[in-house]
Amino acid sequence: MSSAFFLEITMNQQTNLHNKAMLVGLAIRGWQARKYDKKISLEVVEKHSASSDAGRFNKHLLPGAAESYEAVHKKGRELRAFYYEQTLPWSKDGQRILPTSNYEQFAEGVRKLRNQYDLETDAFLRDYPRLKDDARVLLGSMFNEMDYPLTSEMAFKFGIDLEILPFPLAEDFRVNLADSEITRIRKDIEQRMQREMEQANKDLWNRLRNAVDNMVLRLSKPDGKFHDTLVGNINDLIDLIPRLNVTDDKQLEDIRAKCKAALTVHSPQQLRDDSIIRGRVAAQAAEISTLMDAYM
Structure with a gap:
């Protein structure tokens, strides 16, 4: 097969895809209730006469039974699984192919899961002050107020960003x-x-x-x-x-x-x-x- 014929086939396929598909990217933001404690890590390695890079101590900032917090992240995982199920792989940048024939089902599924994610986030924010007080008891002297965002700040730690882009065409590449x-x-x-x-x-x-x-x-x-x-x-x-x-x-x-x-x-x-x-x-x-x- 000649290279010219190959390129003609490829360009026809790409034009077809440009009309039948788009690219979509998903980013899910969420506060991670873990924190590296440098002071405790140093105390541990000194106690055991170990080198400073022997290990790291990460604190759990919330009690283990923080159900409202876990519910938010569970819903985020459900959304990500749905995103992968309803799309096709495209690039190493995380964008994926969304055929126009699947757009309505995809958009409705994302809308539903995003609403559920927001509801779970609201429930966690209402529960956050109590969970923080429980963590104060759980962590004892390891508790550090600076590890915890204000409730008003915490609301911005969670979110879902969905980016939809047109499918690219090589012929659009124009430079001097x-x-x-x-x-x-x-x-x-x-x-x-x-x-x-x-x-x-x-x-x-x-x-x-x-x-x-x-x-x-x-x-x-x-x-x-x-x-x-x-x-x-x-x-x-x-x-x-x-x-x-x-x-x-x-x-x-x-x-x-x-x-x-x-x-x-x-x-x-x-x-x-x-x-x-x-x-x-x-x-x-x-x-x-x-x-x-x-x-x-």
């Missing part, structure tokens, strides 16, 4: 350089973007492959014990893939259709109760997994 140098740079950009697109596509394949292989593993066991999520997870992927298949991978769509027809027609309880059905579905999952080998 010689034409030959601009062509070379654009070619480098196009090739890098092609690799990123291939990685995004591979991520979808890996998600589906892991779900199928897990079904093979779990359903092949004679005891029939597994969680409902075994079926739920593959159902969720089958629904999600058409919205994330931004490269219109026909082979991926074909495998997805086979999974839907063979692996999701029975409920988890049916699979547990009927060993014949369970064995048949396990065999079908194994066949699909083998078929995927040719595409991955």
Whole structure:
């Protein structure tokens, strides 16, 4: 394949992606209730005649049962998991691909989780003065008022930042350089973007492959014990893939259709109760997994 033909294909794919996808970045800010205590660290190493870099003592600034604080961070983890689930990998900068076909579902999910995060943050802020008083007792002489922001300041320690950017095009690269140098740079950009697109596509394949292989593993066991999520997870992927298949991978769509027809027609309880059905579905999952080998 000539380099000119490769570049034409790449540019067509990128133009298509520019119209069908955007880039999204997520940052979740939260106060970390831990603090390095230099004074205590020095006391410990001196007591044990150790070198000054032998260890570091980090204080827990809140009691272990600070449920309101933990609830905020739990909701942040849920949001981050949702962000990764609903998007595709793009760059090392943390931005990810969000297909326009999945924008509404993504935006609604983020809105819901962000509201929950804010509610949990408000609950923690109301609880913060009490938790601080409990920490005063817990830490004893290690308590330091300077370790604790004011309640009014603490409100700004938590937050969610969502950045949405247009999908880039190499042809947008314009600088005051010689034409030959601009062509070379654009070619480098196009090739890098092609690799990123291939990685995004591979991520979808890996998600589906892991779900199928897990079904093979779990359903092949004679005891029939597994969680409902075994079926739920593959159902969720089958629904999600058409919205994330931004490269219109026909082979991926074909495998997805086979999974839907063979692996999701029975409920988890049916699979547990009927060993014949369970064995048949396990065999079908194994066949699909083998078929995927040719595409991955």
